[in-house]
Amino acid sequence: MRKVIYILYIVCFTLLLMGCGVDQAVKKGDKFWAVGEYYDAAEQYKKAYSQTPSKERTTRGQRAKKLAECYRRLNQTNKAISAYNNVIRYKQADSLTHLYLGQLYMRNGNYKEAAKQFAVAIDSLEVRDESEEVRGLLQLAKTGLESSQKAPQWKKEGSAYTIKKMDLFNSRRDDYSPMLSGDSDDQLYFTSTRNQAQGDELSGITGAKNADIFYVQKDEKGKWGKPQVIASELNSVYDEGACCFSPDGKTMYLTQCATDPDYPRYAKIMVSTRNDASWSKPKELVIARDTLSSFAHPAVSPDGEWLYFVSDMAGGMGGLDIWRCRLESSTEVSYAENVGAPINTPGDEMFPTFRPNGDLYFSSNGHPGLGGLDIYYISHPTPEPSPIKGGENVEVAHPGWPLNSQGDDFGMTFEGKLNQGFFCSNRGDLRGFDHIYSFYNPEVIQTVKGWVYEQDGYELTAAQVYMVGNDGTNIKLSVRSDGSFTQEIKPNVDYVILGTCKGFLNHQEQIRVEPTKKSEEYVLQFPLANISAPVLIENIFYDFNKATLRPESKQALDELVQLLNENPNITIELSAHTDCRGSEAYNEQLSQRRAESVVAYLIAHGIAADRLTPKGYGESNPKRIKKRVAEKYEFLKEGDVLTEEMISALPEELQEQYHQMNRRTEFKVLRTTYGLFDKAGKLVQSPAAAPQPKD
Structure with a gap:
């Protein structure tokens, strides 16, 4: 008899300890839940649920719901589905239970079962009050039902996307x-x-x-x-x-x-x-x-x-x-x-x-x-x-x-x-x-990519680019740290693109975008001339010891005409330079005639004569080396001046190359207010400005 009583005592004591342990687990779980620690909360609710006797159906169902909520927020889909089904099993389900279970079945790709749960949720919500919260839940349930019915066909139809796990x-x-x-x-x-x-x-x-x-x-x-x-x-x-x-x-x-x-x-x-x-x-x-x-x-x-x-x-x-x-x-x-x-x-x-x-x-x-x-x-x-x-x-x-x-x-x-x-x-x-x-996704995308940089220099990171299209496009773009920009463009549209930067002349490009069946990128260059320093005009060629312009100079001269048309308020000095070989007087005369030849070409192509000043410097102004040029030549550094003494000290095989660098044609800006004022000093026209994007 004493033995039986002792055993009963042990059993009762054990059950009492288990009950205390369960209550403690629930309290800990609730505390973790309150601060959003769903992983720790799930551990406690799982312990409480597993130690709750099956005959305590209501309590077991309530604890299953708490566990299900944690698993749902942790994206542990299968565990959450199992827990919510236990909520239903113990008759503790409500409309949210079926809504969430439908969403979880969707995550598992089980669209048939998801549809059943959404339908139950809709029936439950439609008989409740018309509060804003209930209307929102009802909308989610109806959207879920639509998704579960259409998702199999959407997956079957697919798309042009290809994906790869990285x-x-x-x-x-x-x-x-x-x-x-x-x-x-x-x-x-x-x-x-x-x-x-x-x-x-x-x-x-x-x-x-x-x-x-x-x-x-x-x-x-x-x-x-x-x-x-x-x-x-x-x-x-x-x-x-x-x-x-x-x-x-x-x-x-x-x-x-x-x-x-x-x-x-x-x-x-x-x-x-x-x-x-x-x-x-x-x-x-x-x-x-x-x-x-x-x-x-x-x-x-x-x-x-x-x-x-x-x-x-x-x-x-x-x-x-x-x-x-x-x-x-x-x-x-x-x-x-x-x-x-x-x-x-x-x-x-x-x-x-x-x-x-x-x-x-x-x-x-x-x-x-x-x-x-x-x-x-x-x-x-x-x-x-x-x-x-x-x-x-x-x-x-x-x-x-x-x-x-x-x-x-x-x-x-x-x-x-x-x-x-x-x-x-x-x-x-x-x-x-x-x-x-x-x-x-292999869709057809047409883009324009451009670089804005100082002519004969480096990228201009403070530049602004303006793009205007005949479809109504009117936007302003900033450049990246390498002076580049990229913008999507449309077929059958004409674009004017203007590169600008404070202290530099504008440069404009125009493109006509043609339809295409594959992605295409237009690449443009925007070399901006410095207002405060001489600018080299590359690829200007004359006949030997003459001032006659050679035919291959036409492209560079036409680009200069375009530059002057894009900046109508400037006047320039057009200068020609020779190397140090020959007499000073002869070199000065030759360079003057060459500068005048270039000016004559510009006037013949519509540039007003009073905007142009030809000047021949002969050999008196040898070239000063910029940093970008120095990077291309082993024997040069930034700031070097190509004097006769410097060139003669170089290896003989290099001297002709540096004489060629001295034989150059340049321009520099003299004024930026040409045509803006009358003789009395009154403003007669606004300066040419970059197109501005619409408000």
Whole structure:
């Protein structure tokens, strides 16, 4: 008898301890859930669920629901489906249970089962109150049902996209949000929770390390290297990721989520600037004085004037929405506005990004799609220069399979003007980890690429390029750090493109874009003449010891005529120079006659004579070497003057080459106000100006 009583005592005591353990697990799980640590919360809810007796059906169902919610947020689809089915099994399901289960079956590609769950959710929601929240959930359920019915056909139809998993970039953890940078798109930044990320602790949110930003460099042969750690204060022990860049590449906007064990995590947007070769420690970009909302996934419009981002702040349409604000400077913004419908929905809209042509790409689970987050885009209303916002004339397009899948697809970045680049997806990964993929769509894209540089000098990074087309295009472009620009153009359009820079003469090019069946790039050069220094006119040739212009000089002279027509308010001195051989008097006379020959050609081609002053310098002004010229010759350095003494000291086989450099034709600007004033000094016409883009 005593033995039986003892056994019963042990059993009761054990059950009591188990009950206490279960309650403790639930309390811990709730605490983790409150601060967004879903991985740690799931561990506790799993323990509580497994130790809850099957006969306690209500309690077991409630704990299954908490576990399901964690798995859903962790992208552990199969575990979440199993947990939600247990919620239904124990009769604790509601309309949200069936809505979420339908979305999870979509992520698994089980469209038939998804349709059943969405139908149940619709029936349940239609009999509830007409609150805004219920209307939003009902819309999501109806969109889900439409998606589940149409997705098999969409996958069958496919698209022109081809994709490839980038094993070189990927790890065994999350790798996502790729973003190209550099003048030639030769750098790729992305977010990763791989082992090389800073810090030693694992995140209670994901169970992995906190994310850092990594980068990859392309070599001179166009081959990508291996991912590298960024050696600066850009990353911290917190979560960093989802970055973007200003058009000049000097400012990075990124998402950061700091850790607080007792407070929910709210993401914020940070700013880092590039100093020499490193990125500075990020500082917060204050968008609103709202400490209870998240601000994440920044994207800068191609014109550099608008910052798009994602937030759950008040005034949205449900879930996460895309917002925008004007960039007053790199560290200050104006008030935020919601981009509205049809872009935003009652679901989540995330990861906005821009294609260089102005198209806005984003990911959403609130539009009809294949499952999870799908990629969508809004075509930029060219030639309208303003950034995209929602409205009646905005249409949301779906790129189809295989760019989109039943999993999460997001984080586009584009390589040049072509429809190619990188994105990320967790398709096919049972753990729910994201990986980077390349994409390519062989659409026909026509572009113009140009370089603006000082004539006989280097690139002009402060230059502005104006483009006007007879289709209404009227835009202003900035150049990259190598003086280049790239712009998409349309067939059957005539364009005038003007390169300008303060202190330099304008240069204009014209192109007629013909239709083509394959992508094509027009390449143009914009050499700008310095107003304050002599400018060499290359390829001017005279008969030996004569002033007669040779026929091969015609192209260079016609280009000079064009330059003077494009800059009608300047007058120039046209100078000719000889080498030091022969008498000074003869060389001066010969050079004067040669300068007059060039002036005569210009007058014969419509240039007013009073804009031209011929001057022969003979051998009196030997050439002074500029840095760019010095780089081409072993025996020269910047600032050298090709005097007779210097040339005679060179090896004999090199002397003729340097005599040829002294035999040259140049021009320099004398005035920039020709024709602007009358004899009384009154302004009679406005100076010729670059075409300005429309407001």
